[in-house]
Amino acid sequence: MDHVIKLRPLNHVSVITILMLSLALSAEGNEDGLYFSAVNHPERLKSDFAYDEKRKPLNILPFTQISEGDQVLELGAGGGYTTELLSWLVGKSGRVYAHFLYQKERLADNRLSNVIPLRDHPLNEHAQVLSENHIESNQFDAIVLFFVLHDIYLNNEMSEELLATLKNALKPGGNLIILDNAAEPDSGLAHIGDLHRIGEHFVVSEMEKAGFVYDGQSDALRNPLDDHTKPWGVYGGLQDRFAYRFKK
DSSP: OOOOOOOOOOOHHHHHHHHHHHHHHHHTTSHHHHHHHHHTOTTSOGGGGGGHHHHOHHHHHHHHTOOTTOEEEEEOOBTSHHHHHHHHHHOTTOEEEESSBOOGGGGGGGTTTTEEEOOOOOGGGHHHHHHHTTOOTTOEEEEEEESOHHHHHHTTOOOHHHHHHHHHHEEEEEEEEEEEEBOOTTOTTTTTTTTOOBOHHHHHHHHHHTTOEEEEEEOTTOOTTOOSOSOGGGGTTOSOEEEEEEEO
16 A cells, blocks of 8 residues: 655745745845855955944945946045955955055955955046056956045045046946035035035036046935035934946
8 A cells, every 4th residue: 555645734924934934045146146246245344343233334345336346446445344345245356446445454364355445545546546456447346435525626636547548447227326525516515514415417517528428326325314514423423415327
């Protein structure tokens, strides 16, 4: 007589568990899973997680369209919060070239082996520094300027030559992504010093004048309660911030 194996029906909890596992496994193979994995990488500095609620990396990283294996230039890396996220995002096959990364402890013991810190330099030497690092034309998949564009103007380091250098180093179809503190949209450079804000219409105009093509914006960092009349720091990191993406 044949033995009949009776299968117990799945209960409600089991069905939910299987569905959740299935979704998690499927996420690993798509871009959303890639960004989630970068933000939640087990080796990411735990101190950085405290900034995620304000910086919203799960919104901003997908907006950059940066992916695994990409080569990225970061201007004004500073403390390295974004540098680290980009490092885990592009993975071992990618590269992050970090300008003005002052928290170099992140790189100790080859911890972020795909990050190349550029030597400190004024931006009028940027083309030379890229050449020193064997960066060729049409090499970068993306260039990011997060909260530093107003400082570049404030320090008188912006020039047609710098924008031409960035455009030359970017691949056709590559992205230039700019995040910064919003001033009144038409205020231009009037408040780069006193409020550390910049007029976004001016930013779009200047990037288009340099030959970049506007490709979209994100409202993830917007704050409608910010009236643009106070220094950005008054809002504790939740000031109104714009995010623009341009293409070569």
